[in-house]
Structure formats: structure tokens, C-alpha cells
Amino acid sequence: MTKPSPSARERIVAGAADMISRRGLNATSIREMAKHAGAPLGSTYHYFPEGKQQLATEAVRFTGEWTARCLRKELAAGPVAGLRAFLTLWRKIVVDSDFRAGCPVLAVAIEEPAGDETPAALAAAADVFTTWESLLADSLREHGAEPDQAAQLATLIVAAVEGTVAMCRAKRSTQPLDHTAEQLQALVLATMKA
Amino acid sequence: MTKPSPSARERIVAGAADMISRRGLNATSIREMAKHAGAPLGSTYHYFPEGKQQLATEAVRFTGEWTARCLRKELAAGPVAGLRAFLTLWRKIVVDSDFRAGCPVLAVAIEEPAGDETPAALAAAADVFTTWESLLADSLREHGAEPDQAAQLATLIVAAVEGTVAMCRAKRSTQPLDHTAEQLQALVLATMKA
């Protein structure tokens, strides 16, 4: 059992998530993903026999789980801490990339399939959004929020953060994140108190 | 004939905005945009000599102005009415397209340029976001909101709506829009009252 420092497969998935978050799914070629991960093109189809759809699906799930893990850990200290961690996580991605990277889940959610079937990657994006919402909503409920208020606010948080990250990229400024952070934090506090 | 039907140029821009909102910028070819508008490929480069970047830029501006016009009109009846119109506008686009269309401004904002220069289309997207925010913030201020609260809330509204539309597409459900609408409406009311 070779025990890989990030195995080639993992490197490809992580790199694909990064590239998709910058250029979008359709604009990122499999050749570039392979090169970015230092892997040969042939390996890509060895690890992901279903091709680009499979790779995109795994990249979405990878980002979703990584973020969910971070969220889960910080939510132990309460919804406000979780919210702050969520915001900090995306702020770091935006700033570190000089406003060039965003959320690969959003990028995949926005591009329609060629045919009319629902691609696996889109379904994976929906799952990721739902997971994030559930984590936030559960924590809010545990801290005194009304059940439906908690669900609504969780949706608002996820949607607002995704939208804000995109706005920061367009404006090449973190001001939108500052605004959204203030408003969401106040709203979470108010919802918990009620 | 004053203007028998939208001119060929306008049809191309409007069609491009629609296609970009469905498939993303990079996945929409100029050939498809021309065909979708019933125009020959040659005409595209006649009307838009700078190529795809120019067409994308005009599509973003077109959507931005169309939406701003709608927003301006409804904001005359106050921030709550404006918010409701904004939400209704995007809900209609999502539902009428059977969850296949979204916001072309967001789609353009998310895709990085090939080189490292800032493409005109991205700058246009930033302008559109800023315009929408200003309309909302001004109206909020006119109705009793604190100036910085108004700016923050305006950013939150635009970001949340953009993100929510994307979530609705992924989930193939309007529930995210319902959640976001409730939360934002309550927040606008509370901000005005304060």
C-alpha cells in the first residue's frame, strides 16, 4: 500500500477544483487540469473513466466536504463563530488569489448541461449547498432560533456568501464581504436572541 | 417603420445575455449567439468588431440597465416594493426557463480572463452590481435607514439574490428564493424602522 503524500488522484481533484473556481467548468480543459496537477493526460481518464463530468463532480464534492469540515469544527463554538469562519474561509481564497478565484460549487451550478439531462456535477452542487445549509440551520436551532427562521437564515447565509464572493471578484475589492459580514452577523445575533 | 422589431443588433445582444445566463460565457460560442438571434455569423463581427469581449460586455450592460430600469420604477413605492420586484424578476427568469437560466452578470463575473488583463466584461459586471446597490441604498436612506446600514444592506440584497438564483438552479426548486425573500423583507423593514 503506497501511502501517498497527496496521491496523484487527489492532486488532480484539488487542482481541478481550484481551476474551475477561477475559470468556470467549461473553460477548464482536462489537459490543463492534468498539467496543473503534474499528471499526464492519460492518467486523467485512468482515474476518472467517465471523463470530465466525473472529475467536475468529484471536485465539487471535494470542496463541499472540505468546507463542511471547517464549518462543523467552528460551529462547535456557536453560530456566530461558524459564520465568521465561513466568511474568513472565502475571504482568504479571494484575497490569496488576488480576486481571481471563487467558489467552484457556484461555478458548476451556473453552467447548463449540453443535453437536457441533469448532470451529476449539478446534483453534487445542490447537495453541497444543502449540506452547508443544514449545518448552519442545526446550529442556529440549537442556540434558540425558531426552526423555520433557522432554515431561512441558513439559506440566506449560504446564498449571500456565494454572491458576495462573486461581487468581490468583479469589483476587485473585499468591501462587499465587509458589508455582508456585518449584516449577517447582526442578523444571526438577533435571530438567536428572539 | 419606426422600429419594426428589435434591430438585429439588439436581438443579438439580448440573445447573448440569455445564452450566457444559461451556459456561462466561455461555453457560449459566437456562432450559437448568431444563430439564436437569426443573424449570420458575419454580422456579429460587423456589429461587434472587438469580438466576443465586446459582445459579452454589451450583454452585461443590457441586462444591468434593463434590471435597473425595473428596479427604479418599483422603488418609487418604497424599498420593500423594490425588493419584492427584484425578487420577482429573477424568480420569473428561473421558473420560466425551468431552472435553466440565471443571471448573466454573475456568469461573466465568475470567469477569469485568459490573460491577466482585466477584461471589459468583468468591469461592466462590477458596474452593474454597483448600480443596483446604489439604487437600493439610496431608497433605503430616503426611508429612514442609517447611511452605512443602507449601503451594507444593499450589498447583502444584491449578493443574496444572485446567490439564491444559483442555488435555485442547482436544486431545481424555488425554495431558496422563498427563504431569502422572507429574510430580506424582514430585514429591510427592521432597518427602515430603526
Add this chain to the structure above:
DNA sequence: CACTGGCTATAACGATCGTCATAGTCTAGC
């Protein structure tokens, strides 16, 4: 009438796409 300029029609350019096929290399277990 000829002419001009906006628009169309058609074909081509090199590049790159997703995918597949095939042969070669490496390594673990017998």
C-alpha cells in the same frame, strides 16, 4: 444610370477541445 456603404454569405485559418486507443514502464507478489 452608377456608386457607395451597410449588411450578408461563405469559406478558411490555426488552435484547442473531449475522448479514445495503444504501447510502454513500473512495481508488488508469487
Add this chain to the structure above:
DNA sequence: GCTAGACTATGACGATCGTTATAGCCAGTG
């Protein structure tokens, strides 16, 4: 050593991309 299977290397396939070039049509003006 030898073989099986995991991985790499290489190259090709048809298609489509953004863009350009060139020739043709067809109003309106003189």
C-alpha cells in the same frame, strides 16, 4: 525471474472554437 495490473506516454480522431478575409447583395443618393 516472471507475470499481472496499476499507471504513464504518445498520438490520433472528429468537432468546434474565435477570428479574419473576401466577394456579393441591395437599399438609397446623386
